[in-house]
Amino acid sequence: MRRFALNAAAVAVFVMMIFPVYWMFLTAFKPTADIQAETPTFWPAHPTFDHFVTAINAPGFGTYWRNSLVVTLVAVLLALVVSLLAAFAVARMRWRGRGAFLVGVFAAQMAPWEALLVPVFIIARDTGLLDSLAMLTGVYFMITLPFTIVTLRGFLAAIPLELEEAAQVDGCSRTTAFRRVVFPLLAPGLMATSLFGFITAWNEFAFVNVLIIKDQSRRTLPVWLSSFRDVFGTDWGATMAAASLFALPALLLFLFLQRRVGTGMTAGAVKG
Amino acid sequence: MRERSPWPYLLVAPAVAGGAFLLLYPLLKAAVISFQHFRMGELIRGAAVFVGLENYAELLSGAEFRQVVLRTLVWTAINVVLIMVLSTALALMLVRLRRALRLAVMSALALAWATPIIAATTVFQWLFQSELGVVNWLLVALGLDSFRGYTWFADGTATFAVLVLLVVWQSVPFAALTLYAGLTTIPAELYESARIDGGTGRQVFTRITVPMLRQLFALVASLEVIWTAKCFPQIWVLSQGGPDGATTTLPVYAFKIARVLHRYDLGSAVAMLTVVILAVALVGNLRRMVRQ
Amino acid sequence: MKYRILALAAMFALGACGTTEEPKAAATGAPEKLTLWIMDGSVTQELLKKFETGYEAAHQGVDLDIQIQAWDGIGERVTAALASTDAPDVIEVGNTQVAQYSASGGLTDLSAKVADLKGEDWLPGLAQPGNIGGRQYGIPWYAANRVVVYNKDLFARAGIKEPPKTRDEWLNITAKLNKGGNQGIYLTGQTWYALAGFVWDEGGDLAVQEGGRWKGALDSPQALAGMAFYRKLQALGKGPKDADEANPPQHEVFAQGKTAQIIAVPGIAARVLEVDAGLKGKIGFFPVPGKTADKPGTVFTGGSDLVVPVASRRQEEAYELVKALAGEQFQTELAKAMSFVPNRASLAGVLSGEEGTAAMAAAAANGRATPNTPNWAAVEATSMIKQYMTAVLTGGDPATEARKVSESITTTLNSGS
Numbered sequence: 001m002r003r004f005a006l007n008a009a010a011v012a013v014f015v016m017m018i019f020p021v022y023w024m025f026l027t028a029f030k031p032t033a034d035i036q037a038e039t040p041t042f043w044p045a046h047p048t049f050d051h052f053v054t055a056i057n058a059p060g061f062g063t064y065w066r067n068s069l070v071v072t073l074v075a076v077l078l079a080l081v082v083s084l085l086a087a088f089a090v091a092r093m094r095w096r097g098r099g100a101f102l103v104g105v106f107a108a109q110m111a112p113w114e115a116l117l118v119p120v121f122i123i124a125r126d127t128g129l130l131d132s133l134a135m136l137t138g139v140y141f142m143i144t145l146p147f148t149i150v151t152l153r154g155f156l157a158a159i160p161l162e163l164e165e166a167a168q169v170d171g172c173s174r175t176t177a178f179r180r181v182v183f184p185l186l187a188p189g190l191m192a193t194s195l196f197g198f199i200t201a202w203n204e205f206a207f208v209n210v211l212i213i214k215d216q217s218r219r220t221l222p223v224w225l226s227s228f229r230d231v232f233g234t235d236w237g238a239t240m241a242a243a244s245l246f247a248l249p250a251l252l253l254f255l256f257l258q259r260r261v262g263t264g265m266t267a268g269a270v271k272g
Numbered sequence: 273m274r275e276r277s278p279w280p281y282l283l284v285a286p287a288v289a290g291g292a293f294l295l296l297y298p299l300l301k302a303a304v305i306s307f308q309h310f311r312m313g314e315l316i317r318g319a320a321v322f323v324g325l326e327n328y329a330e331l332l333s334g335a336e337f338r339q340v341v342l343r344t345l346v347w348t349a350i351n352v353v354l355i356m357v358l359s360t361a362l363a364l365m366l367v368r369l370r371r372a373l374r375l376a377v378m379s380a381l382a383l384a385w386a387t388p389i390i391a392a393t394t395v396f397q398w399l400f401q402s403e404l405g406v407v408n409w410l411l412v413a414l415g416l417d418s419f420r421g422y423t424w425f426a427d428g429t430a431t432f433a434v435l436v437l438l439v440v441w442q443s444v445p446f447a448a449l450t451l452y453a454g455l456t457t458i459p460a461e462l463y464e465s466a467r468i469d470g471g472t473g474r475q476v477f478t479r480i481t482v483p484m485l486r487q488l489f490a491l492v493a494s495l496e497v498i499w500t501a502k503c504f505p506q507i508w509v510l511s512q513g514g515p516d517g518a519t520t521t522l523p524v525y526a527f528k529i530a531r532v533l534h535r536y537d538l539g540s541a542v543a544m545l546t547v548v549i550l551a552v553a554l555v556g557n558l559r560r561m562v563r564q
Numbered sequence: 565m566k567y568r569i570l571a572l573a574a575m576f577a578l579g580a581c582g583t584t585e586e587p588k589a590a591a592t593g594a595p596e597k598l599t600l601w602i603m604d605g606s607v608t609q610e611l612l613k614k615f616e617t618g619y620e621a622a623h624q625g626v627d628l629d630i631q632i633q634a635w636d637g638i639g640e641r642v643t644a645a646l647a648s649t650d651a652p653d654v655i656e657v658g659n660t661q662v663a664q665y666s667a668s669g670g671l672t673d674l675s676a677k678v679a680d681l682k683g684e685d686w687l688p689g690l691a692q693p694g695n696i697g698g699r700q701y702g703i704p705w706y707a708a709n710r711v712v713v714y715n716k717d718l719f720a721r722a723g724i725k726e727p728p729k730t731r732d733e734w735l736n737i738t739a740k741l742n743k744g745g746n747q748g749i750y751l752t753g754q755t756w757y758a759l760a761g762f763v764w765d766e767g768g769d770l771a772v773q774e775g776g777r778w779k780g781a782l783d784s785p786q787a788l789a790g791m792a793f794y795r796k797l798q799a800l801g802k803g804p805k806d807a808d809e810a811n812p813p814q815h816e817v818f819a820q821g822k823t824a825q826i827i828a829v830p831g832i833a834a835r836v837l838e839v840d841a842g843l844k845g846k847i848g849f850f851p852v853p854g855k856t857a858d859k860p861g862t863v864f865t866g867g868s869d870l871v872v873p874v875a876s877r878r879q880e881e882a883y884e885l886v887k888a889l890a891g892e893q894f895q896t897e898l899a900k901a902m903s904f905v906p907n908r909a910s911l912a913g914v915l916s917g918e919e920g921t922a923a924m925a926a927a928a929a930n931g932r933a934t935p936n937t938p939n940w941a942a943v944e945a946t947s948m949i950k951q952y953m954t955a956v957l958t959g960g961d962p963a964t965e966a967r968k969v970s971e972s973i974t975t976t977l978n979s980g981s
Contacts, residue, residue, distance in 0.1 A: 006365065006368055006369065007369075009365060010365060010369055010373050010374075010376075012375050013362060013377055013379045013380070014373075014377050015379075016425070016441075016443070017380035017381055017383070017384045017441070017444075018380040018383060018384070020387070020395045020396065020399065020441070021384060021387050023395050023398075023399065023406070024387065024392075024395050026390055026524060027395075029443065032816055032819075032839045033819060033820065033840055035816065036404060036812050036816045036817050036820060037820070038404065038411055038820075039409070040404075040406050043546045059632060064343050067480075069510065073669055077636060081287045082287050082290060083287065084462075085284070085286060086284045086287040086564065087460055088283055088284070089280040089281075089283035089284050090284070092278040093279065093283075095280040095281070096871075097278070097573065101284055101288075104291070105287075106554075108295055108550065109495070109498055110498055110502075110547055110554075111299070111547075112302075112502070112526075112543040112546055112547055113502075114502075114504055114526065114527060115530065115539060115540060115542070115543030115544075116298040116299065116302060116543075116548075117301055117531075117640075118302070118305070118315065118530070118536050118540075119297075119301035119305065120294075120298045121317075121644060121647070122301065122434070123297065123298060123976075124560055125647065125648055128421035130649075130650075132349045132647055137603075138290070138293075138294050139294060140401075140527055140673060141290065141294070141296035142291065142295050143285065143288055145291070147495075148806060150491075150509060154491075156671075157299055172817055174294040176303060179337075181360070190325075199385070199386065202338055203389060203390075203522060204506075205390075205636075205637065209628075209637040209641055210640050210641065210643075210644040213644055213645050213648055213651075214599060214648070214650060214651070214652055216631050221388075222388075225388065225390060225391075226636035226637065227604065227634035227636070228634050229602045229604075229634070229636060229810075230603070230605030230635055231603075231605050231606075231635070231815055232605065232810065232811030232815060232828075232835050233396075233809070233813030233814070233816075234810065234811065234813065235810065235813075235817070236394075236398075236812065236813075236816075239394065239517075240391065240394075243387070243390070243391030243394075246391070247386050247387050250386040250445075251382065251383065251386040254382045254385070254386055254454065255379070255382065268426070312643060312664065312670075313667075313668050313670075315643070315644050315647045316647045316668050316669055316670035316874075316875075317669045317670070331703055350898075396810075397811075401804060401807065401812070402804040402805060402806055402807070403802050403803070403804045404804075404812065411631075417679060421802070421804075421805075422752075423804070423805050423806040423954065423958050425804065425807070425954070426753075426806045426954045426955065426957075426958040429957075439667035455903075512946055512947045513946070514946075514947060514948075514951040514953075515951045515954065515955065516951065516955070516968070528946060531639070532639075532941075532942045532945045533644070533942050533976070533979055534664070534668075534942075556750060
């Protein structure tokens, strides 16, 4: 009986979580005439790929996805490297200013990015960095950096120092000990934070909207995702098809990393 | 082992440098703007003049700002409590599920998490439409005839509820998966020995699970506080802060002021005060960090 | 493996740097780019292509770069462009938005060119919002006003031969059409452009200027009468009370074939046919009926202006481009291709002969614009009028709700800029 209740609850959760996503995919495959039907249909009676064709043929798709990939990957990798260095210093060394640094990092997570749009725009303009992917990458790097440092630091702290010391006794230098012993153990933490960074940077619209102005070829995918709307309204089918395609990379990344991610986040956070 | 070496400083240098140019500098600029007369004209032509505390005075003297702050607190509290309760329950459930079902539920969570915010928000808007929405159709089909053509977005409380549902739906995956992962790291032997000692299910939960998860729970909770308090696109797309201001939280308020009225000065003042409020709300967490 | 990832990262990093190296066209002697921003859906691709080819042939040394702008986030993008140091050279801006940019100091004053552009008979609904303090910043481009788009089959089946001429007739026939699973009219609760027309017809206004201050006026008896009519009409169909006409797009609802009428610009017919080509030849148009038969209803003039940012580096060429786009030849082509009203009254002749545009032209004479103040854009962006309409339609007290929204409008319009 208890098992039944548990399974029933699990099925209910499954349905609740999946339904809006299913509705997105479903709409992407429905012909426009069916989308606004008075009685909703829960299965694509006449599936069509028209919306996907519209989405892929929309201007910019070809260049935007490449820009998105470059900006997101560079921002995430940069954040990982920089965080790893900082996390090591915080978790493994004692130094004056360490507490202040940590508070700063935690406080940085509260940064009101929406409100920093105008100042960041002004800075980019005054330093000639408008229409530049480098500036955009920098902003995404900064948005994900604090979370990455906090998580990696907790993760590092969870790895016993003795492991490293044992390696050093065996004749490794400190760097080699880190690379051979600690780094592999960190892998799940790196995956967890990179997934978080990926989803954040991949979805960002407000900054690309004002930092990339005249050079359209530097825009990113969120711009494309929002482009199926005009004065007559939104083309739901195309938007949902685009959103389905848009969600795909993050999804694949998640399914690929899923098992490692779970453990990574915990180990990082448990020692908070 | 307190080291008098330059290494730690060199290691944090890139993070500090990045933070200084891309976060601290814009933040300072925003702070300066909050003391200026800075609107669309000043953004385009430059030459902003200082007005002292005028923007802050304007904010704090009006009743609206206080209402918005209060609403933001309520909004954050409701969301975070729901998110934490649901995701804890979900995590506990995941541990007990059989493999296949667990994988299915976890994949569903992942799907919800990976769905772009804009797409998810649009879908919710759609599900709750009064005439063609699936929710009303379903409620009517279940015999609740009063929901025929029910206008969810005409009523402040109903709109608020739909938004809570959306944000909880989007936030639960991260929290639940993290807490679940935390549960799996508790060694099984601990539970077994507790059971052998005659502990009931509840005792095992309060004596072993809770203490083991406290740190993780606190971290997830404070992240959710930050994220829900700052949550913006969902609210803007669904209701523009309406009806009648019922869903205007601080970020929506700041957006209205800064980017609709183009009063960047007043908007910056709102942002500054938001940071202060968040910092105060999370002061316990910060203090613990300093102590470490 | 690790090294491979690093190598990959380096490659991407280099790629990112590589693309920031802008190829300087001027150095190689190739024509410099002249950038034009057009809103998505304003002009068909074919017409733009044709214009571009013709323009480049006629203007040696100009490489016209036409960029289609998405609607989402356009306000911020235009503001950012005006504030940048190298802005697009000509931008299309909606006529309810242009006043705020004109007031910002970011647009080039084109007052001296009005005569050259034959501005004496510009449509007031486009020319006025582009004019702040006696200076012309926005150049009228095109207009479109709402008409009633109807399903001829449903009209015939209900035995209605003539389109209605007065509001009362309109209510009568709509009630007749609203039967047997069909909707008499699909009017969403937040179609505020339609409400504006009814309010103006009653002699009311959205906001009025009193001694230099703006005041929301939706609580006047005339405006309330307009709202009362809207409410009666809206009840003769299943338009959602808490949504606007774009959400879901009303042409998709109309294309289901069970909706007798919608209020929209004639250009929507093309969209309907995209969804269901079977409706070809079955879509009719008539002007929004007025209170009496001698005059059609007042309508909101929607449309666009062209502006030149001060930050454009090529002011002269930018003006030449504006002149071509606002000139007679392109105006004629644009009006025909898109079912738009040309920017000058004397060009209205091109509209006769086609049912949709003829209905529109009949009403265009009674076209009006939204209050001419920089902050009107903010009233629209915060949806306050839409939320007022929803409140009344779902049972709120009209007088109380109208007072509330008028106060909000007053605050917003006077909040300085």
